[in-house]
Amino acid sequence: MEQPQIDVAYIAKLAKLDLTVEETERFSADLNQVLGYVAQLEQWDTTDVPPMYHPLPVFDAVREDVPGTSLSNEAAVANAPAAEDGQFRVPKVVESAH
Numbered sequence: 668m669e670q671p672q673i674d675v676a677y678i679a680k681l682a683k684l685d686l687t688v689e690e691t692e693r694f695s696a697d698l699n700q701v702l703g704y705v706a707q708l709e710q711w712d713t714t715d716v717p718p719m720y721h722p723l724p725v726f727d728a729v730r731e732d733v734p735g736t737s738l739s740n741e742a743a744v745a746n747a748p749a750a751e752d753g754q755f756r757v758p759k760v761v762e763s764a765h
Contacts, residue, residue, distance in 0.1 A: 673695065673702070675694045675698065676691050679691065679694075741753070
């Protein structure tokens with residue numbers, strides 16, 4: 668199978684990147700190397716290989732979702748730098764919603 672060529676200058680233009688000639692050549696070489704590796708992988712028969720979603724076995728260690736005791740409102744805001752009427756007081760971050 669013939670290896671496809673990627674037009675790095677065209678992709679850089681689409682991404683609004685100003686690449687130098689040296690950068691374009693370097694990225695072209697890097698991408699061609701990646702495509703060459705992918706072409707090597709295509710030669711293997713993977714018909715009976717199940718898909719992997721993660722390279723390592725993943726075991727979810729989740730606890731059962733049961734209600735428990737929670738903090739009181741006073742305890743929740745006790746260490747807050749600023750609190751008012753049982754709520755956290757934070758600085759204004761948006762000047763206008765318009």
